[in-house]
Amino acid sequence: MWKPSQYAPEVLEAYREAQANHPSVTHTFCHATYLINLASPDKELYERSVACLISNLSTGRGMASSGVVLHVGSHKGSGFEAALPQMAEAFKRALDTADTAPPGVEDCPILIENAAGTGGTVGRSLDEIQALIDATGGDERIGLCIDTQHLWASGYDYSSTHGTNKLVHEIDMCIGLDRLRCFHLNDSKIELGGNRDRHANIDEGTIGIMGLAALVGHPDFRDLPLLLEVPGTGDGPRAEDVIAARNVVVEGIKLFDGEVSSELEAMVLVLPPAMTRPPAKKAAKKAPAKKTAAKKIAAKKAPAKKAPAKKMPAKKPAKKK
Numbered sequence: 172m173w174k175p176s177q178y179a180p181e182v183l184e185a186y187r188e189a190q191a192n193h194p195s196v197t198h199t200f201c202h203a204t205y206l207i208n209l210a211s212p213d214k215e216l217y218e219r220s221v222a223c224l225i226s227n228l229s230t231g232r233g234m235a236s237s238g239v240v241l242h243v244g245s246h247k248g249s250g251f252e253a254a255l256p257q258m259a260e261a262f263k264r265a266l267d268t269a270d271t272a273p274p275g276v277e278d279c280p281i282l283i284e285n286a287a288g289t290g291g292t293v294g295r296s297l298d299e300i301q302a303l304i305d306a307t308g309g310d311e312r313i314g315l316c317i318d319t320q321h322l323w324a325s326g327y328d329y330s331s332t333h334g335t336n337k338l339v340h341e342i343d344m345c346i347g348l349d350r351l352r353c354f355h356l357n358d359s360k361i362e363l364g365g366n367r368d369r370h371a372n373i374d375e376g377t378i379g380i381m382g383l384a385a386l387v388g389h390p391d392f393r394d395l396p397l398l399l400e401v402p403g404t405g406d407g408p409r410a411e412d413v414i415a416a417r418n419v420v421v422e423g424i425k426l427f428d429g430e431v432s433s434e435l436e437a438m439v440l441v442l443p444p445a446m447t448r449p450p451a452k453k454a455a456k457k458a459p460a461k462k463t464a465a466k467k468i469a470a471k472k473a474p475a476k477k478a479p480a481k482k483m484p485a486k487k488p489a490k491k492k
Contacts (some may be wrong), residue, residue, distance in 0.1 A: 172206060173219055183233035186403030187276065188233065198237040198396045200282075200316075200353055203227045209261040210254040210293050213249030220244070221261045224281075228269035231279040237396070238282040238352050240307070240316045243293040243303070251291075251299060252386030258293065259306035266312050282316040282352055287324035288366035295325050295366075301345040316348055318355035318400070319386060322468070326364040332426055338435055348391055356397040356416055358383065373415035374403045380419055381426075388423015407423050414439060 190199055204227060207220040224241070246254040262281065272278050283303065288295035293303070304313050322329065329335045335417040342348055358376030360369035374380045387393060399408040399416055417439040424431045 172204070172455075173223060175223065176230070179391070180233070182271070182347045183230075185352060187235045188477050191303060198353070199234065199398070200398060201227065201231045201234075201236045201239045201243040203281075205242065207241065209258045210244040210246040210249075210251075210291070212247055212249045212254070217257060217261070221264055222263065224265045225269045228265050228281060229281065230272055232276070235276045236279045238280050238314060238316065240282045240284050240353075240355075242284055242286070245291040247291050247292070251293060251302075254308050255292070255302065258303055262310065262313060263306045278312060280314040280352065282314045284316045284318055284355070285321050285325065286481050287318075287321040287361075287368040288326070289368060297341055297345045304346065304350075312352045314352045315342075316355060316435065318357065319378065319383060320355070320359040320361075320376075320400075321368060323359045323363055324361045324367055324369075325363050328363055328364075329373065329386045330378060332385050332389075335385045335392075336350065337385075339389060339391050351392075351395065353388065353396040353398055354392070356383065356387070356401045356419070359399050367442040370400055370402055372403065372412060373419060379437040380422060381416070382421045384423035384426055387420055387425070388426050390427060393420065393424060 174437050177259055186199075190196055204223050207223050207227075208216055209220050211217050224239075228239050230236075242449045243258060265281065283294055284301050285293040285297075285300065285443055286292035300322070301317065304310070307313060323414060327334075327338060329338045339348070348365060356373070358371040358389050359365075359380050360371045362377050370375075372476065373383065383440050387395075387397060396421070399412055401408050403409045405413055421431055421439055424435070
């Protein structure tokens with residue numbers, strides 16, 4: 172599982188061309204390998220983690236990804252402050268050592284994903300994420316991915332317009348809104364402040380449609396890509412989950428603006444062509460595919476349909492949650 176996947180330049184180029192010519196997919200985000208732990212006190216695990224991150228970032232840059240989302244890891248009780256120098260060094264090594272982006276392709280940032288707060292996980296608060304970015308010298312190639320379930324579980328109540336306004340101010344002051352590149356959109360099986368990572372389908376958890384709407388409908392957030400990571404019935408997001416996510420966006424805009432255009436409201440029920448076809452025969456179980464964001468409305472995991480131009484990794488280094 173540690174072995175990095177290698178992709179020929181022509182494969183990565185084909186993916187870049189496919190995305191550039193796609194009618195609705197505007198972003199591709201990769202997820203770094205889950206085994207990575209940049210905070211580990213185990214030096215061998217730490218070095219393997221850095222090497223893996225370098226490989227993940229090289230792939231992300233080659234496919235013109237909008238970001239490689241990273242769970243920083245857990246300090247396993249050694250303490251955040253004790254692990255901070257090695258984490259900062261890992262970010263610097265990865266950013267400086269990974270293959271450069273092809274000519275004309277915008278650089279791919281590492282996006283720190285906030286943690287739910289279990290055990291010694293790093294990123295349980297905006298203050299921790301700010302401290303980590305500061306320790307790298309404020310490198311502009313580091314950004315933020317907010318997981319709505321993790322944020323809720325770590326005690327941030329954004330379920331009202333007042334709560335979201337407060338959160339926007341805190342992000343802007345601590346990290347900078349310009350570093351926030353995307354959301355992982357999930358409801359929560361865990362109560363506010365429960366410090367556990369347990370995703371639920373939209374409106375089947377403790378946040379609910381209107382709680383999520385208050386977050387994603389905010390003027391500073393509404394145009395950011397939303398990546399669905401809900402469980403569905405066990406195999407990930409379904410068509411109805413995409414509709415639910417789009418409904419969250421519409422309800423959120425109504426909260427702040429009072430109304431939405433009839434065109435936007437009508438798009439809630441419009442699914443991409445790939446999601447209206449009969450499902451393909453179920454193959455052997457694979458690692459989750461890369462995640463892509465649907466233009467301006469909601470995000471979904473990349474369609475199961477395979478085309479020659481989209482023969483990209485269905486493996487963890489470039490995984491879409």
